[in-house]
Amino acid sequence: MSEKSQQPSVPDIVAEPSNAASPDSITNDNTEEHIRKCLKDAEELKQEGNKHFRSKQWDEALAKYRAALGRLPKRSEPRPIANKGKARAADDADEDVEDNAPEETSPTEEVHDEVVSEAARECAKARAILNANIAACFVKLNDNKEVVAACSEALKDDPGYVKALQRRAAANEQIGSWSSLSSAQEDYKKLLELLPSRSPELVAIRRSLAALPPHIEAAQKRETTEMLDKLKGLGNSILGNFGLSTDNFQFVPNGQGGYSINFTR
Numbered sequence: 001m002s003e004k005s006q007q008p009s010v011p012d013i014v015a016e017p018s019n020a021a022s023p024d025s026i027t028n029d030n031t032e033e034h035i036r037k038c039l040k041d042a043e044e045l046k047q048e049g050n051k052h053f054r055s056k057q058w059d060e061a062l063a064k065y066r067a068a069l070g071r072l073p074k075r076s077e078p079r080p081i082a083n084k085g086k087a088r089a090a091d092d093a094d095e096d097v098e099d100n101a102p103e104e105t106s107p108t109e110e111v112h113d114e115v116v117s118e119a120a121r122e123c124a125k126a127r128a129i130l131n132a133n134i135a136a137c138f139v140k141l142n143d144n145k146e147v148v149a150a151c152s153e154a155l156k157d158d159p160g161y162v163k164a165l166q167r168r169a170a171a172n173e174q175i176g177s178w179s180s181l182s183s184a185q186e187d188y189k190k191l192l193e194l195l196p197s198r199s200p201e202l203v204a205i206r207r208s209l210a211a212l213p214p215h216i217e218a219a220q221k222r223e224t225t226e227m228l229d230k231l232k233g234l235g236n237s238i239l240g241n242f243g244l245s246t247d248n249f250q251f252v253p254n255g256q257g258g259y260s261i262n263f264t265r
Contacts, residue, residue, distance in 0.1 A: 032119055035073065035122075035123065036119070038071050038072050038073060039072070039119075039122055039126060041068075042068040042069070042071040042072050042126055042130070043068075043126070044068075045064050045065075045067050045068035045071065046064070046126075046129070046133070048064045049063075049065045050133075052064060053133075053137070056140075061133075062138070062141075065133045065134045065137065068126075068130050069127065069134070072123050072127055072130075075124070075127065075157060124157040124158065125157070125158070127153075127154075128154045128157040128158040128161055128164070131153040131154035131164070132150070132151065132161065132163055132164045132167070134146075134150040135147045135150035135151045135154065135168075135171075138150060139170075139171070144171040144172075145175065147167055147168065147171035148168050148172055148180075148183075151164040151165070151167050151168035155168070162191065162194055162195065165187045165190060165191050165194070166201075168183070168184075168187055169183075169184040169208070170184075172184035172187070173212075176219065177219060178220045178222075178223050181212060181215055181216045182216055184208075184212065185212045185213075185216065188205050188208055189209065191205050192205060192206070250264060
């Protein structure tokens with residue numbers, strides 16, 4: 001969505017992610033009337049959150065988005081669904097998703113299933129958008145771990161949600177741990193697959209992806225050293241009872257990818 005002058009862009013007011021979760025996502029009361037009421041309530045709260053976001057009231061916006069999320073049916077374990085080609089960028093129009101028709105059902109049952117399936121998809125879209133908006137609030141609040149958590153929730157409903165992947169990758173880069181940087185690398189690789197070949201965002205993504213390997217290697221070495229130091233300290237606390245320390249044991253590469261342990265006095 002384009003950014004208005006002197007106003008922060010409210011994430012995904014119009015945009016809807018693709019590849020939403022399966023019809024099994026609806027739990028408890030799954031009547032169409034109930035689901036439509038939930039969606040209506042959630043949309044009203046989301047719009048209130050958008051107003052707060054435009055006003056740079058991040059905490060207030062976050063509270064409204066969370067309240068809206070609480071109005072929606074909880075996600076259940078999804079079944080794999082047919083996917084029409086690559087997922088689009090978040091700003092594109094939503095595309096229809098094919099559903100596998102149940103076997104040997106009556107016309108009445110088929111109509112009901114179609115209604116529930118459509119409502120389930122709308123709930124999945126709404127959950128994904130709200131979780132991505134929650135992540136956007138945490139970006140403003142400089143809480144990268146919460147950004148990652150919220151984006152991960154959005155991606156459970158829509159694995160091809162571009163904005164959620166972008167925000168999660170950027171937040172993981174800021175966290176800077178070995179696992180976080182590796183996760184960012186995977187998200188950037190997926191974005192290269194999802195974004196159109198002419199997307200202007202590809203240049204920045206390729207640049208970030210190219211810069212990651214040395215940072216990942218450095219984080220791996222740093223965390224490995226820290227882990228070994230902790231193990232050494234634990235070992236010394238035990239071996240000290242016998243007049244020994246870890247310095248009495250030398251780890252020598254055996255040429256096969258492992259180590260041999262030599263004892264010395």
